[in-house]
Amino acid sequence: MRYISPISLEEVLKKIDLYVTPLPQEILPVEECVGRIVAEDVRAVSDVPKENFARFDGYATFRPPRKGEKFIIVGENVEAGIKSSDKAVETRTGISLSDDVCAVLPLEFVEFRKGSLISRRSVPCGYGIVKKGAVLKKGEALLGKGDLIYPEYLNILSEAGIRKLKVYRKPRILVVPTGSEFVSGEKPEVTGKMITHIINDLGAEAFYHPPLPDDADKIGSVIKERMEKFNAVVIIGGSGFSKKDYSWSSRTKIRGKEVFRGVKMRPGRTTSLFTLGSKPVLIVPGFPLAAYTSTIIIGGALIEKLRGLTPRIGVIPVSRVRVAKSYRRIDMESHEIVFLKMKDEEAWPLNAENLREKLFLETLKFTILNPGGGNLRKGDEVTLYIRKSFSCPPL
Amino acid sequence: MRYISPISLEEVLKKIDLYVTPLPQEILPVEECVGRIVAEDVRAVSDVPKENFARFDGYATFRPPRKGEKFIIVGENVEAGIKSSDKAVETRTGISLSDDVCAVLPLEFVEFRKGSLISRRSVPCGYGIVKKGAVLKKGEALLGKGDLIYPEYLNILSEAGIRKLKVYRKPRILVVPTGSEFVSGEKPEVTGKMITHIINDLGAEAFYHPPLPDDADKIGSVIKERMEKFNAVVIIGGSGFSKKDYSWSSRTKIRGKEVFRGVKMRPGRTTSLFTLGSKPVLIVPGFPLAAYTSTIIIGGALIEKLRGLTPRIGVIPVSRVRVAKSYRRIDMESHEIVFLKMKDEEAWPLNAENLREKLFLETLKFTILNPGGGNLRKGDEVTLYIRKSFSCPPL
Numbered sequence: 001m002r003y004i005s006p007i008s009l010e011e012v013l014k015k016i017d018l019y020v021t022p023l024p025q026e027i028l029p030v031e032e033c034v035g036r037i038v039a040e041d042v043r044a045v046s047d048v049p050k051e052n053f054a055r056f057d058g059y060a061t062f063r064p065p066r067k068g069e070k071f072i073i074v075g076e077n078v079e080a081g082i083k084s085s086d087k088a089v090e091t092r093t094g095i096s097l098s099d100d101v102c103a104v105l106p107l108e109f110v111e112f113r114k115g116s117l118i119s120r121r122s123v124p125c126g127y128g129i130v131k132k133g134a135v136l137k138k139g140e141a142l143l144g145k146g147d148l149i150y151p152e153y154l155n156i157l158s159e160a161g162i163r164k165l166k167v168y169r170k171p172r173i174l175v176v177p178t179g180s181e182f183v184s185g186e187k188p189e190v191t192g193k194m195i196t197h198i199i200n201d202l203g204a205e206a207f208y209h210p211p212l213p214d215d216a217d218k219i220g221s222v223i224k225e226r227m228e229k230f231n232a233v234v235i236i237g238g239s240g241f242s243k244k245d246y247s248w249s250s251r252t253k254i255r256g257k258e259v260f261r262g263v264k265m266r267p268g269r270t271t272s273l274f275t276l277g278s279k280p281v282l283i284v285p286g287f288p289l290a291a292y293t294s295t296i297i298i299g300g301a302l303i304e305k306l307r308g309l310t311p312r313i314g315v316i317p318v319s320r321v322r323v324a325k326s327y328r329r330i331d332m333e334s335h336e337i338v339f340l341k342m343k344d345e346e347a348w349p350l351n352a353e354n355l356r357e358k359l360f361l362e363t364l365k366f367t368i369l370n371p372g373g374g375n376l377r378k379g380d381e382v383t384l385y386i387r388k389s390f391s392c393p394p395l
Numbered sequence: 396m397r398y399i400s401p402i403s404l405e406e407v408l409k410k411i412d413l414y415v416t417p418l419p420q421e422i423l424p425v426e427e428c429v430g431r432i433v434a435e436d437v438r439a440v441s442d443v444p445k446e447n448f449a450r451f452d453g454y455a456t457f458r459p460p461r462k463g464e465k466f467i468i469v470g471e472n473v474e475a476g477i478k479s480s481d482k483a484v485e486t487r488t489g490i491s492l493s494d495d496v497c498a499v500l501p502l503e504f505v506e507f508r509k510g511s512l513i514s515r516r517s518v519p520c521g522y523g524i525v526k527k528g529a530v531l532k533k534g535e536a537l538l539g540k541g542d543l544i545y546p547e548y549l550n551i552l553s554e555a556g557i558r559k560l561k562v563y564r565k566p567r568i569l570v571v572p573t574g575s576e577f578v579s580g581e582k583p584e585v586t587g588k589m590i591t592h593i594i595n596d597l598g599a600e601a602f603y604h605p606p607l608p609d610d611a612d613k614i615g616s617v618i619k620e621r622m623e624k625f626n627a628v629v630i631i632g633g634s635g636f637s638k639k640d641y642s643w644s645s646r647t648k649i650r651g652k653e654v655f656r657g658v659k660m661r662p663g664r665t666t667s668l669f670t671l672g673s674k675p676v677l678i679v680p681g682f683p684l685a686a687y688t689s690t691i692i693i694g695g696a697l698i699e700k701l702r703g704l705t706p707r708i709g710v711i712p713v714s715r716v717r718v719a720k721s722y723r724r725i726d727m728e729s730h731e732i733v734f735l736k737m738k739d740e741e742a743w744p745l746n747a748e749n750l751r752e753k754l755f756l757e758t759l760k761f762t763i764l765n766p767g768g769g770n771l772r773k774g775d776e777v778t779l780y781i782r783k784s785f786s787c788p789p790l
Binding site for chain 2: 030031034057090092093094151152154155156157158163188190191193194195197198201240241242244245270285286287288290292318319
C-alpha cells in the first residue's frame with residue numbers, strides 16, 4: 001500500500017482554479033444560452049419597454065379619473081390615440097399606450113352602466129402605465145460576466161434588443177466506470193450511470209463509456225484515445241492506494257501530470273486529479289456514496305471552472321439546523337460529509353448503518369464538517385447543504 | 396368584454412385532480428427511470444448487501460484487535476478466508492469479507508513495522524463490517540407508489556436485485572405561442588421558448604410549436620390536429636376576456652370542454668383550462684411574468700397529475716422570511732404572487748416598477764398571498780417559495 005498525502009478541500013479548489021482552464025467562448029442566439037455562463041458584460045441595446053404599456057386589463061383614460069366619474073367606453077385599444085377627457089378605451093395587459101393616455105383603470109376599479117363605466121376609485125396620472133424605459137434604459141447594464149442564464153431572462157433580453165450572447169461552451173465529459181466484474185457482466189454497472197445523471201445536472205453534458213477492466217494499460221489507452229473529443233474525463237473506481245487500484249496507475253502509462261492524489265474528505269478520500277495535455281481527468285472512488293460526494297463536491301467545482309465560473313464547493317448551503325443526535329467522526333483530519341435526515345424540524349445525522357437511508361432520502365441533504373472540529377453533538381448547529389441541481393427539496 | 400368567474404387556486408387543484416388523468420404506466424430498465432414516478436410499491440428481491448463487506452480501506456482481523464497488538468500482514472484480500480488470529484489481511488472499501496472476519500481496522504488506526512502492523516486502537520468484533528442484509532432485507536419495502544426516482548437510487552435498486560420498474564410515462568407537452576406580431580416577425584417570440592425550458596424543468600418533455608396568428612379557427616384546428624401526439628397542450632397568449640383574445644375562443648371551434656376560466660391569482664389571472672377528448676389544454680397569459688407564474692403554479696400541478704402525483708401548488712416552500720418593505724396589493728380577492736429579493740437576510744417585495752428585478756433575480760423567489768389577508772407590512776413573516784427545478788438557489 002502506497003502512502004500518500006491527501007490535501008484539504010480548500011487546496012483542491014485552489015488547484016482546480018490553477019490547473020483547469022475555462023472552455024472557449026462561443027456566440028449563440030439568446031434562446032440557446034439557457035443554462036450557460038455569460039462571458040462578457042451585456043448592456044441594453046434599446047429601452048425596455050420600448051413604448052408605454054398597460055399594466056392591467058382595464059380602461060385607459062385621458063385625465064386622472066376620480067371616484068364616481070362616468071366615462072364613455074370607446075374602441076378596443078388606444079393605439080389610435082383618441083384624445084377625449086370623457087372617454088375610456090379598453091386596454092389589455094401589455095398593450096402599447098400612446099403618450100396622451102393618463103391612467104389605466106383596472107377592471108376591478110370600474111362599474112358598468114349602459115355602455116359607460118363609472119370609476120370606483122380615484123387614481124393619479126401615470127397609474128397602471130409602465131413608461132418607456134422604466135424597466136431598463138438603453139445602455140444600462142443587463143448581465144455581467146459570470147452570470148448564469150435562466151429561462152426567465154429570455155424575454156427581457158429580447159426586449160432589450162439582445163439577440164446573441166457570448167457564453168462559455170458547455171463541458172462535454174466522458175464518464176468511464178472501471179471494474180472487471182462489470183466487464184464480465186458478473187455485476188451490473190450502475191454507479192457510472194448515476195454519475196452521468198449527476199454531471200448533467202451540474203451543467204455539463206455527460207457521455208457514458210462502457211466499463212473498462214482493472215487494467216492500467218487498457219484504461220490509459222482508452223482515456224488517451226477518447227480524450228480528444230471531450231473536455232474532461234471522470235474515471236470511476238480503482239481510485240484507491242493499493243496495487244489493485246489501476247485507475248491511478250493508468251496516469252503514468254499515458255504520462256498524465258499529477259494535480260492531487262487523495263483528498264482529506266470522507267467519503268471520497270481517494271479522489272484524485274491529473275491532467276492530460278490541458279485536460280483534467282478526475283478519478284472518483286467506486287463505492288457509490290463516495291462516488292456521489294466526490295462528483296458533487298469536487299466534480300462540481302471542476303465543472304464550474306470549465307464553465308467559466310470560480311470553482312466553489314459544489315453544493316448549496318440552504319439553512320442552519322440543529323442536530324438531534326450525536327455523531328462520532330472517524331477521521332479528525334478529514335472533511336467529513338455527514339448526511340442528515342430532516343424529521344420534525346430536527347436534523348438527524350445518519351451513520352453508516354443507515355446506508356439505505358443515505359441512498360434513499362428523498363434528497364440527499366448533507367453537511368460538511370471541517371477537519372479539526374470536535375464530534376458533532378446533539379444540539380450543535382450545522383449548515384445544511386444540498387446538491388446543486390436535479391431538484392429543490394422541501395426543507 | 397365578457398364577465399367571468401375566476402376560481403381560487405385551491406379549486407384549480409381540485410379541478411385538475413378531477414379532470415386530468417395520470418398517463419399510462421410502462422416498465423423500464425431502472426437506469427432509464429431517473430426523474431420518473433414509481434407506479435407501484437417496490438420490494439427488495441435480495442439482501443443488501445448480499446455479503447458482508449468492508450467499510451474502510453484497512454486491515455481485516457480474525458479476533459478483536461486490542462491497542463498495541465501486532466499482526467502479520469498477509470495477502471491482499473480476504474476472499475480466501477485465511478483464518479488466523481495473528482494475521483491481518485489488507486482490505487479495500489466495499490470488498491467482500493468472509494464470515495470469519497471479526498473486524499476491519501481502518502488505515503488511520505494502524506502503524507506499520509517491518510511487514511507487520513500495530514493496532515493503535517482496540518475495536519470490538521463487527522467493527523468496520525457492513526453485514527449481509529444490514530442495509531435492506533429481502534422482501535423489505537424499498538420504494539412506494541408516487542416516489543420520484545433520483546439518480547442516487549440506482550445503486551441500491553441494483554443491489555436489491557431490481558432491474559426494471561413500473562413508472563408513469565413522461566408527459567409530452569406541446570407549447571403553442573400565439574400572436575400575429577410573432578407570425579409576421581414584427582416581434583421575436585421568446586415567451587414560448589422560456590415556457591418550453593420551464594416545462595422541461597418540471598419533469599415533462601416540451602415541444603415548441605412556431606407561433607400561431609390571432610385567429611381562433613387557425614388555433615383550434617392546429618391544436619386539434621397536433622393534439623394526438625401529445626399528452627397536453629399549453630397555449631400562450633390570447634388568454635384574456637376580450638374579443639381579441641382568440642385562444643379561449645378556439646375552444647368552442649373544436650368543442651373543447653371548459654374546466655375553468657380564469658383564476659383568482661395575480662399575475663396569471665386569465666389562465667384557463669379546457670379538455671379535448673381526455674387531454675388538457677392550458678391557456679396561459681402572453682405577458683411573460685404572468686406566463687411564468689401560470690406555468691410554474693398551474694402548469695406544474697397539471698404536470699404532476701399527468702406524472703402520477705397528487706397535484707399540488709407547483710412551487711416549493713423553502714423558509715419563512717420577514718419582509719423589509721410594505722407591499723400594497725391590488726386585488727384583495729386573488730392570490731397574489733409577490734416576488735421577493737433577498738438582501739442581507741431581508742426579503743424585499745418587488746413591485747411592478749421593478750419588472751427588471753423580477754425578471755433578473757438570480758432566481759425568482761416568491762411568496763403566494765392568499766386572498767382575504769391584509770396588505771403585506773414591513774416585518775410580516777411570509778413563506779418563501781421557489782420553483783421546483785432548474786436550480787436550487789442559495790437562500
